[in-house]
Amino acid sequence: MSGYEDANADAGYADGALPPRVVALGGGHGLYASLSALRRVTTDVTAVVTVADDGGSSGRLRRELGVLPPGDLRMALAALCGDDEWGHTWSEVIQHRFRSEGELHGHAVGNLLIVALWELLGDSVAGLDWVGQLLGAHGRVLPMSSVPLDIVAEVEGVDPARPHEVTTVRGQVACASTRGRVRSISLVPDTPPASPQALKAVREADWVVFGPGSWFTSVLPHLLVPDLAEALVSTRARRVVALNLSPQRGETDDFAAHTYLEVLAAHAPRLRIDVVLADRGVVEDPAELSRAVEKLGGRLVLADVAAADGTPRHDPDLLAAAFDEIFHA
Structure with missing residues (x-):
């Protein structure tokens, strides 16, 4: 038996059954969390990473x-x-x-x-x-792209004295650490080339996973690369959104769980979602979140996926169990 077959057997894919082909989108610590879980679920995982x-x-x-x-x-x-x-x-x-x-x-x-x-x-x-x-x-x-990119954000309230004034902020670090509230993002260049291998992976996937992660600087940029966005919309793969456990200063201050989905829909109105995964301990209004999920064409899955120490990070084993249940439902 080859090493790949051994890994499949260890993951529970015996007798020639193929593991799900999963593509995970994001960057930084959020993508690290999802990949740490997904490698426990399947031997066929591809990360498509912001640049x-x-x-x-x-x-x-x-x-x-x-x-x-x-x-x-x-x-x-x-x-x-x-x-x-x-x-x-x-x-x-x-x-x-x-x-x-x-x-x-x-x-x-x-x-x-x-x-x-x-x-x-x-x-x-x-x-x-x-x-x-x-x-x-x-x-x-x-x-995700074959060239380095810059993120440009429209930010409200950078100056506390003018809370409704919108300012343009450029650069991932500046966007992620801004004092104001990010409203939308764009990329420079605005029509960057997608990685051909990333497009192929998305088109051939069984599941595509968005998040968790910095929403504006790690998750949404994938939907602003034209060819990659089209592949994500048209792929036969089912799509999962894994929601964050806590807001991120500047990027997602005061976000409720459903706000992430509203922002996602605003940046990619043609994107349909099959499943939204959220930690049951952090969702304040499950009914409101469920309604937001239904607007995107999907279903809500609540599970215990947070680390037991109280920090806002995902437990890889719990997240893996949640993904495994979703993939085989």
Whole structure:
């Protein structure tokens, strides 16, 4: 039996049954959470990752070398590492950041490794595949676009003295840390090319997962890349939205659970959703959320998916169990 077949058997796909083909969209810690869960459910998972980060190590490498920002791609690869010694070790290695008084300070080892392979191979997807092989990643990581992007946000109330004034803010870091409330986003360039491999993955998927994650800077950007947005609308795959556990300062201050869906619909009015997954402990008005889900054509699933320590993060095992039940309902 091959290693792939062994993994399928461990995940409960014996006797030649095929695992669900799942594509997860997002970036940063939210995508890390969903991938950590999904790799426990299926051996056929592909992450399609935002490429708009302009801060920290990623931003420095992007500005200096003109490459895609590697940080969110690195985090996705780390999330797909296995729970054995090899997986734990390599996950820690690529997430490790140098601490010094010099030029290397703050750079993540994985960012440098990814960029080195990009320079050697001249192909961003091939470079990520090679890193995935080294790590023994349980899935594939792809950029959503073949060029680096900037996020531009329309933000209300940046100046507390003028709470209704709308200001344009550019850059992922600026959008994510703004003092005001983000109303909408756009991309620069406004018609970026989608990664062909990402389009193929979406079209061939059984399930597409949106979220959890920073709504305006990690989840919604996928719906603003024209070819990717069309693929997400037209794919035969069923679509799941995994809602956040808590609002994010600036981006989603004062959001109720249903507000995430309203913003999603405003940015992608043609997108239909099959399932919305939310933690039952954080939804204040399940009836209102259920009505919002029905407007998008889907059904609401409430489950216990939050970590037991009270922090606003998903427990990977609980989230995996919820995904598994959804995929096999």
